[in-house]
Amino acid sequence: MPLDLIKPEWGLVVPQLIVFFLAIILMLGDAFIPRERHYILLTAISIIGYVAAGIALIWQYGENKATFYGLFRADDLGVFLGMTILVAALLTVFVSASYVEYLEGRMPLGEFYVLLALSTLGALIVAIAGDLILLFIGIELSSLATYVLTAYAKRRETSLEGALKYYLLGIFASAIMVYGFAWIYGATGTTDLTEIARVLQASVSGDHREASLLLGLLLIIVGVGFKMAAVPFHFWTPDAYDGAPTPVTGFMSSVPKTAAFALAIRLLVQGLAPLRDDWLILIAILAFITMTFANIVAVAQRDVKRMLAYSSVAHTGYMLAGLAAYKSVSGFGGTGSGDFGISSVLFYLLAYAFTNIGAFAVVAWVQHRGNGLDLDDYAGLAAKEPLAAAALSVFLLSLMGMPPLLGFYAKYYVIVALLDAKLLWLAIAIVVLSAISAFYYLRVVAVMYFSEAKVEHKKVSTPLLNIGIAGMVIAVIAVGFFSSGILNLADHWTQALSVAQAVTP
Amino acid sequence: MPWDLIFFYIIGAISVLAALGMVASPNPIHSGILLVVCFLNVAGIFVMLGAEFLAIVQVIVYTGAILVLLLFVLMLVDPHELPSFYLAQPLQRGVGVLLGLILLLEIGAAIVTQTQFGPKGNATPANIAAMGGNVQALGSVLQTNYLLAFEVVSLVLITGIIGAIVLAVPERLGQRIGTLRSTISLGHPRGLDHPAALMAGPRNETPIVTKERKAPEPAAVRRLVMAKDPDDFTSV
Amino acid sequence: MGHLGVEHYLFLSAILFIIGLMGVLVRRNLLIIFMCVELMMTAVNISLVAFGTATDTLNGQAFVVFTVAVAAAEAAVGLGIILALSRRGKTVDVDDMHSLRD
Amino acid sequence: MAQEPMWLTFIVAFIIMNVLLVGMAYTTWYERKVLAAMQDRLGPTRSGPHGLLQPLADAVKLLGKEDLIPAGADRVLFFFAPLVVFVAALVSVAVIPFGGTVQIGGRAVNLYATDLNVGALFVLAIGSAGVYGIIVGAWASANRYSLLGGLRAAAQVISYELVLGLSLVGIFIITGSLSLREIMEQQQRSIEIGPLHISNWFILSQPLAFVLFLIAAVAETNRAPFDLPEAETELVSGFHTEYSAFRFSFYFLGEYINMLVVSLFASTLFLGGPSGPGSEKYWGLGLVWLFIKVAVFMFFYIWLRATLPRFRFDQLMGVAWKVLLPLALLNIVITAFIRLIANGQIF
Structure with a gap:
């Protein structure tokens, strides 16, 4: 009995397909291009691939369709998240090319780019997934490639141990998360997010809740918490961020994190919207614990990379606060006014990609000059390398939330959303903790500008890395001025909820 | 006689006992073998649930591939060489166990109080039999509803392959050796273990270098090919 | 199903899941932690299939196919990391290899 | 496919098991005779006519030997391991059909122990x-x-299992079933093109798969030239170095039963099982045909052992991953395309 072959709308899948073919071409290139030309050719192919995928993604702006039996959702939420992911991947290529090629005893470049593309693809798939199964596979693809990237400097013990910790906790979290998926599936009898929402809408009424639904919700939030490194579940973060090659650290702090937030938005907001009252409070508590703990611990760090790792955890807290500010979009399926909470999270993710990868890029830049990661290695950087010091200062100030830099707008929108949702305590917490974070960010700036230099710098030329850093500095300074426009684009995410219910096969 | 109930309790008891033994056993090899026992019984559970295909997949993939690989690594690796892995501080571990028990109670409560499952689909045993059986029915679901997921999971697998190759294959430092001859091999061509090629990491940790071995002459290196079985890398 | 309700399978799955979870939290040996996570995954699979039976849908079984595939890929990567870790400080004697080669 | 009473199934299973055990015993005799002939020797002649009682003598000898357990051994596992090999070999024959449903004394009897749909x-x-x-x-x-x-066995079996499984996918695509009885029955129908009656044996439509299957099957059973796990010249007979007496005999039994099972499996999948001239009318003739097919496969096994030197380990892995696996995938792709065209779903 022959099956009816489905005829998906391939036009909607083009951006993902481009990244897929990028991975394939890189794999073949790794095998057939002579090693000496990898650096130039594979880097160029990667950059072209990500740019092309980005253009194809912009092309889809305003689409609102589903294909592959509802597994694939082409909507503006997917486009915005996809842009964030592609931008982060592109910036990572700029940062990592020379690092992988020259530092840590020359690591194989071809496989690095392939894994980067696969991880990016996994995150892109999470961003468009309309089904529990695809969400799971996407996040696993993204994580799996990132585990390998973390262990990429395999000659260094810290890299392997960090990767091992990341890996074990990662698969542990996946198991917990899938158990949650199983419970949701059991309670609703479907894995399609729209269907789940519809079934729940009918069954969840008043105060009565099935215990099984709450259990599933709890397990999912724990699993997602691990993936996005929220605080009680963050054990892996410092070691993995510290151990990974520096460009990978920047990548880890943006792409898999964006994927985790994409999963949270798709699943919680889209699928489990009828359980909103239950998960909002959990997310709010998680946000508070995360930013408090991470900011306090970060103060004690003298290692710049480790400090940035904790800072990354703290920023997860801010983003979670934005998620907690989700109010409602006039019931499920409505096209009511945009919700400010989710829009602020989306904006934050984009802003954070520029800023954080930028900060790690400067760390890599210093490593290229033969220096370590300790605070002392940064002493007097401003006197010798004024541009690098200025760039790092810009990134750190942006992370801190100094106006008019990009980071300020991100935090500002989250706070506005929180006030809008009447979560005053969380808004105050963000302000207070940002003030605490100023201490450790400004300490690095102070050391760079007001200390005597203790170490010598090698003369190294890293053109690609310099271009990348320059681009990110400009973005961090200038993009803030267009923030309201970007936020308007992000606001279109609500269309995701009104995606064509009739699923095109 | 409720045969299915009796079978279930026997199989379930064996799998739970094997799982407990796996966690408690001091010897990792014993743990691995008990896990095999547990998984074979879980395959039996799948058969009882009418999922024959998954039962076979469980045996082929989990016991036939993953756990064989695991035992392989267990035998290959000297456990004393691995860092011991502290998930959390002892206090937190105690809390973790407590949390686990609470979670068990909670899951139990959820199972007991579950008044309804989702709306019924049309995959009743009769319909599945009409399609030709579990394999055919599952296959058609995978190839229509979950086609995209089916394609994407192949990428997950290829990521696994690339990851394993990148991590587990002995290093090829320096360049790819051009003059390869009959190297059908698990390993890549093996390059120069020259100290100069092993730059220190960013924190100046001791790089992993050959202990007490001198770097070979470059001339010898050029013809050198890692063309032997991986047993050379064992500690056994 | 006769006497055998879905609850039986769900309970079995929950017990195995918790055993795995406890194992992850208590044991220190890397490979045993890895085994415990595999046990948790298997427990989840039992739940998925049982829920599929309860709701007369095949989505659960389809999900299991994917979790198994993902588990296999994860195992490959994880064991690769462990092998790489165990190989620290050890290299093959290249001269010996050369002599054994021909 | 008739439902039959439980006791009848037990009887059939019992007979199949005994035939297998006796067959295994005489496989050793067969192997010695064929090897001897290839090496211009006589082989066993003393015990019984043409040495036909030699397997019995071997068994008595093995059981009478001293049972040794090494000092450092893990006693429980040491005891159970050979049993696993033996039992696994016996169990897999349960699904292999020796024929369809036949009438014996007015009662429908299935010539297989069970028919799983997988x-x-x-x-x-x-x-x-x-x-x-x-x-x-x-x-x-x-x-x-x-x-x-043991390590070699693990690596080898994982690799070749993959090839073995993938080489069968073509057949599954053609038959649309994983049931061996179904696969066997589909091969009994011949294709009629005009006056010609072409046999539907899958060796004709899946020749590449057959070759791949054969190679992988030899590797799966750890026979020469893939007998690296027990390579006596390098590893002093490998995994069973420390085994003696009846524990060793279980490994020995397991290996030969595995060979028989793989031969039966291959005959069922590619050579139509018991199908052959006259087998539709007389089921006994079908069993004879099956016996002949198995004997041919066993001869092939022994022939390989007598002829080929052992692979080097890296060659072994390289062949599996770089040659056989791509070919198996190619076979699947081609078969799937042909199936699609036949269904009229493309072109």
Whole structure:
């Protein structure tokens, strides 16, 4: 009995397909291009691939369709998240090319780019997934490639141990998360997010809740918490961020994190919207614990990379606060006014990609000059390398939330959303903790500008890395001025909820 | 006689006992073998649930591939060489166990109080039999509803392959050796273990270098090919 | 199903899941932690299939196919990391290899 | 497919098992005779006419020997490991059909123990579980040669299992079923093109798969030239170095039963099982045809052992991953395309 072959709308899948073919071409290139030309050719192919995928993604702006039996959702939420992911991947290529090629005893470049593309693809798939199964596979693809990237400097013990910790906790979290998926599936009898929402809408009424639904919700939030490194579940973060090659650290702090937030938005907001009252409070508590703990611990760090790792955890807290500010979009399926909470999270993710990868890029830049990661290695950087010091200062100030830099707008929108949702305590917490974070960010700036230099710098030329850093500095300074426009684009995410219910096969 | 109930309790008891033994056993090899026992019984559970295909997949993939690989690594690796892995501080571990028990109670409560499952689909045993059986029915679901997921999971697998190759294959430092001859091999061509090629990491940790071995002459290196079985890398 | 309700399978799955979870939290040996996570995954699979039976849908079984595939890929990567870790400080004697080669 | 009473199934299963055990015993005699003929010797002649009682003598000798357990061995695992190999080998024959449903004394009898709808995969699954006997036994012996043999077995079986499974996918695509009885029955229908009656044996439509299957099957059973786990010249007979007496005999039994099972499996999948001239009318003739096919496969096994030198380990892995696996995938792609065209779903 022959099956009816489905005829998906391939036009909607083009951006993902481009990244897929990028991975394939890189794999073949790794095998057939002579090693000496990898650096130039594979880097160029990667950059072209990500740019092309980005253009194809912009092309889809305003689409609102589903294909592959509802597994694939082409909507503006997917486009915005996809842009964030592609931008982060592109910036990572700029940062990592020379690092992988020259530092840590020359690591194989071809496989690095392939894994980067696969991880990016996994995150892109999470961003468009309309089904529990695809969400799971996407996040696993993204994580799996990132585990390998973390262990990429395999000659260094810290890299392997960090990767091992990341890996074990990662698969542990996946198991917990899938158990949650199983419970949701059991309670609703479907894995399609729209269907789940519809079934729940009918069954969840008043105060009565099935215990099984709450259990599933709890397990999912724990699993997602691990993936996005929220605080009680963050054990892996410092070691993995510290151990990974520096460009990978920047990548880890943006792409898999964006994927985790994409999963949270798709699943919680889209699928489990009828359980909103239950998960909002959990997310709010998680946000508070995360930013408090991470900011306090970060103060004690003298290692710049480790400090940035904790800072990354703290920023997860801010983003979670934005998620907690989700109010409602006039019931499920409505096209009511945009919700400010989710829009602020989306904006934050984009802003954070520029800023954080930028900060790690400067760390890599210093490593290229033969220096370590300790605070002392940064002493007097401003006197010798004024541009690098200025760039790092810009990134750190942006992370801190100094106006008019990009980071300020991100935090500002989250706070506005929180006030809008009447979560005053969380808004105050963000302000207070940002003030605490100023201490450790400004300490690095102070050391760079007001200390005597203790170490010598090698003369190294890293053109690609310099271009990348320059681009990110400009973005961090200038993009803030267009923030309201970007936020308007992000606001279109609500269309995701009104995606064509009739699923095109 | 409720045969299915009796079978279930026997199989379930064996799998739970094997799982407990796996966690408690001091010897990792014993743990691995008990896990095999547990998984074979879980395959039996799948058969009882009418999922024959998954039962076979469980045996082929989990016991036939993953756990064989695991035992392989267990035998290959000297456990004393691995860092011991502290998930959390002892206090937190105690809390973790407590949390686990609470979670068990909670899951139990959820199972007991579950008044309804989702709306019924049309995959009743009769319909599945009409399609030709579990394999055919599952296959058609995978190839229509979950086609995209089916394609994407192949990428997950290829990521696994690339990851394993990148991590587990002995290093090829320096360049790819051009003059390869009959190297059908698990390993890549093996390059120069020259100290100069092993730059220190960013924190100046001791790089992993050959202990007490001198770097070979470059001339010898050029013809050198890692063309032997991986047993050379064992500690056994 | 006769006497055998879905609850039986769900309970079995929950017990195995918790055993795995406890194992992850208590044991220190890397490979045993890895085994415990595999046990948790298997427990989840039992739940998925049982829920599929309860709701007369095949989505659960389809999900299991994917979790198994993902588990296999994860195992490959994880064991690769462990092998790489165990190989620290050890290299093959290249001269010996050369002599054994021909 | 008639429902038959439980006791009848038991009887059939009992007969199948005994035939297998006796067949295994005479496989050893067959192997010695064929090897001897190839090497211009006589082989066993003393015990019984043409040495036909030699298997019996071997059994008595093996059972009478002293049972040794190494000092450092893990006793429990050392005891159980050979049993795993033996039992796994026996279990997988349960799904192999020796014929369809026949009438014996007015009663419908199925010539197979059971018909699973995942039968073909069942054989593979049991085969992959059987390797634990080798790995665990090797580890439990506390002997380095054994351990090396066990490690080789693990790597080899994982790799070739993949090829074995993939080479069958073409057949599954054609038949649309994983049930061995179904696969067997589809091969009994011949294709009629005009006056010609072409046999529908899958060796004709899947020649590449057949070759791949054969190679992988030899590797799965750890026979020459893939007998690296027990390579006596390097590893002092590998995983069973420390085994003696009846424990060793279980490994020995397991290996030969595995060969028989794989031969039966191959005959069922590619050579139409018991189909042959006259087998539609007389089911006894079908059994004879099956016997002949198995004998041919066994001869092939022995022939390989007498002819080919052993692979080097890296060659072994390289062949599996770089040659056989791509070919198996190619076979699947081509078969799937032809199937699609035949269904009229493309072009």
